[in-house]
Amino acid sequence: MPPVLPSAHFDDPVIKHLRQDFARLSVEQTVGEALITLRAKPPEGRIIYLYVTDADGKLQGVVPTRRLLLAPPEKPITEIMVRHAIAIPQNATVLEACEFFTLHRFLAFPVVDDQKRIVGVVDVELYTDELNELSGQEIFDKADDLFQIIGVHLAQAQHASAIKSFRLRFPWLLCNVAGGILAAFLSGLYEEELQKAVALALFIPVVLALAESVSIQSVTLGLVGLKDSRPSYRELVRKLLREMVTGLLLGIGCALLVGTTAALWKGDWRVTLCLVVGISGGIVSAAIIGLGVPYLLKLLKRDPQVAAGPISLAATDMITLLIYLNLARAVI
Numbered sequence: 001m002p003p004v005l006p007s008a009h010f011d012d013p014v015i016k017h018l019r020q021d022f023a024r025l026s027v028e029q030t031v032g033e034a035l036i037t038l039r040a041k042p043p044e045g046r047i048i049y050l051y052v053t054d055a056d057g058k059l060q061g062v063v064p065t066r067r068l069l070l071a072p073p074e075k076p077i078t079e080i081m082v083r084h085a086i087a088i089p090q091n092a093t094v095l096e097a098c099e100f101f102t103l104h105r106f107l108a109f110p111v112v113d114d115q116k117r118i119v120g121v122v123d124v125e126l127y128t129d130e131l132n133e134l135s136g137q138e139i140f141d142k143a144d145d146l147f148q149i150i151g152v153h154l155a156q157a158q159h160a161s162a163i164k165s166f167r168l169r170f171p172w173l174l175c176n177v178a179g180g181i182l183a184a185f186l187s188g189l190y191e192e193e194l195q196k197a198v199a200l201a202l203f204i205p206v207v208l209a210l211a212e213s214v215s216i217q218s219v220t221l222g223l224v225g226l227k228d229s230r231p232s233y234r235e236l237v238r239k240l241l242r243e244m245v246t247g248l249l250l251g252i253g254c255a256l257l258v259g260t261t262a263a264l265w266k267g268d269w270r271v272t273l274c275l276v277v278g279i280s281g282g283i284v285s286a287a288i289i290g291l292g293v294p295y296l297l298k299l300l301k302r303d304p305q306v307a308a309g310p311i312s313l314a315a316t317d318m319i320t321l322l323i324y325l326n327l328a329r330a331v332i
Contacts, residue, residue, distance in 0.1 A: 018120025032073030179314030218290025247287025282320030
């Protein structure tokens, strides 16, 4: 049975409310071996998800019960498990754990230590029991805290008039307006190069669109990642390096497609070179900026939920244009 909460304790450490009667599988098992193990030593509590660990107890993945029951007995567990299991750090509070349920909508989460070893499980009763212990106004206040994680204030969403919604949302659009105006200004500085090769101007929308798309993807990953761990500069550097490699691969793939199209269409090697390097450089920069901005805002104790997107997009546009147009100035 999940722990009984006598009253709402959102500031409690989540480890005070762990379940230890969860189902654990070995990463080296097959489906048949896992079923035999579960039948021989069934968990005392109900089974929601089955957590896969290695010999050191480190979380490797999660297996939904349906997958285990329907998979062939000879299939390795590693082939049916979800590898990127979302876990709650053991130093999280109950409020932060409730935010996981609000954001991801799973029925349970594993709790892990700094070495990713699973120390227990919390299920959805932790969330519902906490809210049930509150008065009506307290529920409203705490629900507002929970929804802030996705950048939405409950009171504003429910009661804001059109004018108030405008005041809340317009300031962040100004970041995009300023970025667009600055992009136009930068393009004007390279007017001579654009006149020499009109095709350069034709491809500016696709160059910016690709970089912006990757930037938004990376922002999303960054915001989700902030809920899975405590941010640190060391962690930021590690994740930025990984995202940079991903951005490089994405950039090369997109650049080759667009560059080949430009070469066949316009037949100008200079335009093709600008596109290949500009798109590759822009997407790598977008990936780094998109992931880095939410983490930096969080480390600076600023709310990244609303600000990260507009800031990342504006910065991505500027850097992508500078790479693209400066290369054009060098080769044309």
